[in-house]
Amino acid sequence: xxxxxxYFTFGRYLKQTWGRKIRKLSLHGSFTCPNRDGTLGxxxxxxxxxxxxxxxxxxxxxISVQLDQRRRELTRKADAxxxxxxxxxxxxxxxxxxxxxxxxxxxxxxxxxxxxxxRPDCVPDEVLQLLASYQQQGQEVWLELGLQTAxxxxxxxxxxxxxxxxxxxxVKRARxxxxxxxxxxxMGLPGETQSHAEQSLEQVLEAGVDGLKLHPLxxxxxxxxxxxxxxxxxxxxxxxxxxNTAAQLIRMTPAEVVFHRISAHARPPTxxxxxxxxxxxxxxxxxxxxxxxxxxxxxxxxxxxxx
Numbered sequence: 001x002x003x004x005x006x007y008f009t010f011g012r013y014l015k016q017t018w019g020r021k022i023r024k025l026s027l028h029g030s031f032t033c034p035n036r037d038g039t040l041g042x043x044x045x046x047x048x049x050x051x052x053x054x055x056x057x058x059x060x061x062x063i064s065v066q067l068d069q070r071r072r073e074l075t076r077k078a079d080a081x082x083x084x085x086x087x088x089x090x091x092x093x094x095x096x097x098x099x100x101x102x103x104x105x106x107x108x109x110x111x112x113x114x115x116x117x118x119r120p121d122c123v124p125d126e127v128l129q130l131l132a133s134y135q136q137q138g139q140e141v142w143l144e145l146g147l148q149t150a151x152x153x154x155x156x157x158x159x160x161x162x163x164x165x166x167x168x169x170x171v172k173r174a175r176x177x178x179x180x181x182x183x184x185x186x187m188g189l190p191g192e193t194q195s196h197a198e199q200s201l202e203q204v205l206e207a208g209v210d211g212l213k214l215h216p217l218x219x220x221x222x223x224x225x226x227x228x229x230x231x232x233x234x235x236x237x238x239x240x241x242x243x244n245t246a247a248q249l250i251r252m253t254p255a256e257v258v259f260h261r262i263s264a265h266a267r268p269p270t271x272x273x274x275x276x277x278x279x280x281x282x283x284x285x286x287x288x289x290x291x292x293x294x295x296x297x298x299x300x301x302x303x304x305x306x307x
Contacts (some may be wrong), residue, residue, distance in 0.1 A: 003262075003284065005307045007250050007290040009210070010260040020079035024115060025070035027063060028087040029101050063104035067111070082140060084106075084115040090093040091118040091127045099130060101205045106139065114138030115182075118168040120145050123174065132177040142211065143179050144260075145170060148186045150200040157190055159224070168207045175208055182211030182260050187236030187245050188224075189217055194245045201249050211258040214249060216283065218240045219273040226272055239277070245281055247290035248300075255298040255305040262287055 030178040040133050067083065091098060100261035105111055114134060122142065138297040149155060150164045167183075174181050183204050187197050204212075216237055219229040228234035237245075246262055253259075263283035265271075276282050291297075297305035 001285075001288045003288060005054075005296070006288055006305070007259050007262070008255060010259065013219075013258045014082075014140075018112065020078050021081060021292050022038065022112065023074065023076070023078040024082045024084040025067055025111075026062070026084045026086045027066050027070075028103065029090050029093075030061075031087050031230075036159070037292075047302050055210055061062070063101060064108065067105065067108055077137060080112045081111045082113050082115050082142075083110075083111050084117070086092050087218075089118050090116050092122050095126045095130055097259035098127060101131070102134065106134065115142040117144040117146065119162065120147065120170040123163040123170045125173060128174050128177050129180060132179055134207055135178060141179060142260075143174050143214070144182045145182045146213075147200075147204065148184060149192065149196065150187055150203040151192065151196055154189050154196070155190055157223060164203060171207045171209065175210075175252040181208070181211040182213060182258075183209050184213045184215060185249075186215045186217050187242055190234060194241070194248065197245050197249060198252065201252055205243060205253070209257060212249075212253065213259050213261045213264075213266045214246050214259070216274070216277060218264070218271060218277055220266055220270045221272060222270065238274065239276045239283060239286060244291055246283070246287050247294065250287070250291060250296050250297045251300040253297055254301050254303045256303070257297075259297070 003009050011021075032123075063083075064211075065082070069082070071077075085101070085105075102114055102116075105114065114131070116131065128143075130143050132144060145167060147164070147167045148158070148160065150167075152163055155163060164235075171181050171183075185197065185200055187194075187206070219226055219234065219236060227233055229236070239253075242263070250259065250262065264282040265277050268278060271277055293306075296307070299305075
């Protein structure tokens with residue numbers, strides 16, 4: 001089954017917008033996080049170990065060196081690339097520091113834009129203006145905000161350090177300067193069910209959003225949550241529950257919203273659970289099966305997806 005038949009993929013969006021194949025190259029900007037350095041807290045979010053999804057050896061490397069290495073690692077090449085500042089909080093710095101890093105990526109001839117991952121409480125207006133200036137120059141720019149859940153109780157429980165109002169405010173200010181926003185949501189957080197995920201999506205859609213990333217909860221080494229899992233106090237979402245929940249969210253989402261990702265896998269050996277997250281394609285296949293049987297993106301809205 002082809003994903004484009006059932007939901008608006010990021011690959012399709014980029015091909016429609018740019019007329020060529022574009023892929024992301026993940027970068028480490030040597031940032032930290034206010035939830036780690038003591039500004040908001042210590043230890044970070046309870047689920048977090050950055051090494052589960054980025055190469056910590058890249059910390060401190062020149063942007064050009066990282067881009068070259070990421071290009072060589074790709075098994076499927078592309079015509080151009082987005083520089084994806086993924087590790088930690090990639091807007092957490094002085095504007096001039098950010099400008100130097102972003103400019104270093106955009107100086108590469110085959111880099112056509114930026115995707116910047118950050119927290120909702122770390123996007124002052126000066127940073128939004130900087131990102132908007134690149135977009136005004138014709139580059140592709142996405143602001144990726146890690147919300148994870150809209151539920152205040154869960155946000156506190158996972159030591160997130162912000163509430164939904166911080167997210168809604170960041171989205172309003174970002175979209176007012178023309179930036180596209182991608183929201184990250186995690187399924188399977190402590191105490192949450194499919195109903196919680198649906199409610200989070202409804203609030204995200206109401207606030208306004210251009211893209212979504214769906215993600216199963218990973219239990220990874222080095223995280224606070226790993227201790228609870230090892231003690232038998234933290235269950236994990238199973239494959240079928242995740243696939244069913246993700247498919248339902250996709251059906252609830254209007255057709256024009258771009259899905260940057262519908263699942264995720266963790267890098268071994270940091271992944272502890274669930275085991276099925278080791279296979280990059282297992283969850284997407286199950287989700288597509290649900291969508292083929294029950295309806296594609298937007299089938300539960302007034303604006304269904306047209307492949």
